[in-house]
Amino acid sequence: MTEAPLLRTEALVKRFGDLTVLDGIDLAVQPGERIAILGSSGSGKSTLLRCLNFMELPTAGRVHFHGAPVGTAGSRGEVRYRERDLADLRRRIGMVFQQFNLFPHMTALENVMEGPRTVLGQPRAAAEAAARAELARVGLADRGDAYPARLSGGQQQRVAIARALAMQPEVLLFDEPTSSLDPELVGEVLRVIRALAEEGRTMLLVTHELGFAYHFATRVLFLHDGRILEDGPPERILKTPREERLQQFLARFTEFGF
Amino acid sequence: MEYQWDFSVVARHLPLLLEGLAQTLRLSLAAIAGGLAIGLVLALMRLSGRRWLAWPAIAVIEFFRATPPLVHLFWVFYALPILIGVNLSPFAAAMLALSVQSGAFFAEVYRAGIVSVERGQWEGARAIGMRPAQVMRRVVLPLALRRMVPPFVERAFELVKTTALAATLAYGELLYQAMVAVSRSYRPLEIYSAVAVIFFLVLFGASLVMRRIEDRLRRVER
Structure with missing residues (x-):
């Protein structure tokens, strides 16, 4: 891998008051990598994802995008971020949330068109045609006129994926995309994500779906107490875990297995 | 004492009162x-997170509340002209x-x-690259405004009633015209009753x- 990492974090730290959630994360994401991030709740996995597109501002450390550091360093080592610079960065980094976060006052189609229209300034006709194509890609070509409240959770999440895709992002961040779905709706969302994986997109996925992580990822991270405890190919991490913490974590998933 | 009601004075002064009503509505x-x-x-200043914007806004809000x-009417009409050297019409002063x-x-x-507005809405908007003003204009305000309609209507009604104070600046709104009608007819009971009824009909109507509009707004969001 000789290309510059698409995203790289350098000694990333995030504190909420006295609580250290990320404790020095060094991570490089190469183009085309699909990284599954595992960890118990409170391990910092969602926060790590949210620092990558600056939904949360890091307390210390840097994020580099295509080799260039985000934000400007001040005289005393502090990093300053301008919201409009971050906004310009976020249009190139798509994010899908656990709670979908669709705009309830817009139809599915309008949700998907919103970024291209408002942020990229595309003409209506072009944005609408592209949005219909994205909805078709997630299997919702016929639900464009529905408001989010009229869609099932799985459908809402697929619209949310289409909304992120409409911006043509260079990397996609999935923050527990199936955790708030009824079990029978999880599959339809995972199938869409798998189809995106087959296109060779760069993706990071925080998830509790171990089976999916195993088949989906090119690389698995295990976070514990704000640090990366294990980092490697899914086969190695999930089948022969070295760290005791990871062994315990994985054991919990098989405890009631049958 | 037996009072002789005579509502014909109201009918006689109705054009005057309706002219006053028009000015009240204006x-x-x-x-x-x-x-x-x-x-x-x-509100945007106060929520900006910048002290030099938020504090003046808080000062203005708290002072006027x-x-x-x-006192505001008198100050703008009688005091402000001394400072700015321009006399304001009663309408301009009252409106300001x-x-x-x-x-x-x-x-x-x-x-x-x-x-x-839920944090997730802000995040959904920011995640597709919207700048703060776009987040506000496209997502937060449209959602917030739907919920604000009832308290807005409440304040607007309060304001319509407060316009009666402009009578003290000799602005020809409903109460002022009623005072004129009373001075001509010596019939305060009928005239001021009519004023109350007119205010009631306008605001109750x-x-x-507004209740219908609120219902419709609620239906749109489903």
């Missing part, structure tokens, strides 16, 4: 529009004073509405209309 609409604009600016509207005064209240309605 002043009300102008002050509501001004108040909504000023209120939005104050804690002082009587009649009531706009700022109601703007202070509207600001708090906006703020409550904006703060009530408006409240029925």
Whole structure:
């Protein structure tokens, strides 16, 4: 891998008051990598994802995008971020949330068109045609006129994926995309994500779906107490875990297995 | 003592009273529009997270909420011209004073509405690369405004009633015209009763209309 990492974090730290959630994360994401991030709740996995597109501002450390550091360093080592610079960065980094976060006052189609229209300034006709194509890609070509409240959770999440895709992002961040779905709706969302994986997109996925992580990822991270405890190919991490913490974590998933 | 009611004086002075009503509505609409604009600016300043913007807004909001509207009217009409060297018409003075005064209240309605929008909505908007002004204009305000309609209507009604204070500046709104009618007819009981009825009919009618609009807004969001 000789290309510059698409995203790289350098000694990333995030504190909420006295609580250290990320404790020095060094991570490089190469183009085309699909990284599954595992960890118990409170391990910092969602926060790590949210620092990558600056939904949360890091307390210390840097994020580099295509080799260039985000934000400007001040005289005393502090990093300053301008919201409009971050906004310009976020249009190139798509994010899908656990709670979908669709705009309830817009139809599915309008949700998907919103970024291209408002942020990229595309003409209506072009944005609408592209949005219909994205909805078709997630299997919702016929639900464009529905408001989010009229869609099932799985459908809402697929619209949310289409909304992120409409911006043509260079990397996609999935923050527990199936955790708030009824079990029978999880599959339809995972199938869409798998189809995106087959296109060779760069993706990071925080998830509790171990089976999916195993088949989906090119690389698995295990976070514990704000640090990366294990980092490697899914086969190695999930089948022969070295760290005791990871062994315990994985054991919990098989405890009631049958 | 037996009072002889004579509502024919109301009929005789009805054109005058309706002219007053027209002026009341004119002043009300102008002050509501001004108040909504000023209120939005104050609310955005207060929520900006920047002290040099937030503190002046808080000062204005708290000052106008804690002082009587009649004082604002008198101050703008009698005192402000001394400072700026320009005499204001009663309409201009009343509109200015009531706009700022109601703007202070509207600001708090906006703020409550904006703060009530779930964090996920802000994040969904920011995640697709919207800048702060776009987040506000495209997502947060449209959602907030739907929830703000009831308290806005409440404040607007309050404002319509407050316009009666402009009679003290000899602005020809409903109460002022009623005072004129009383001075001509010596019939305060009938005339002022008519004023109360007119205010009631206008505001009660408006409240029925607004209730329908609120129902429809709620249906749109499903």
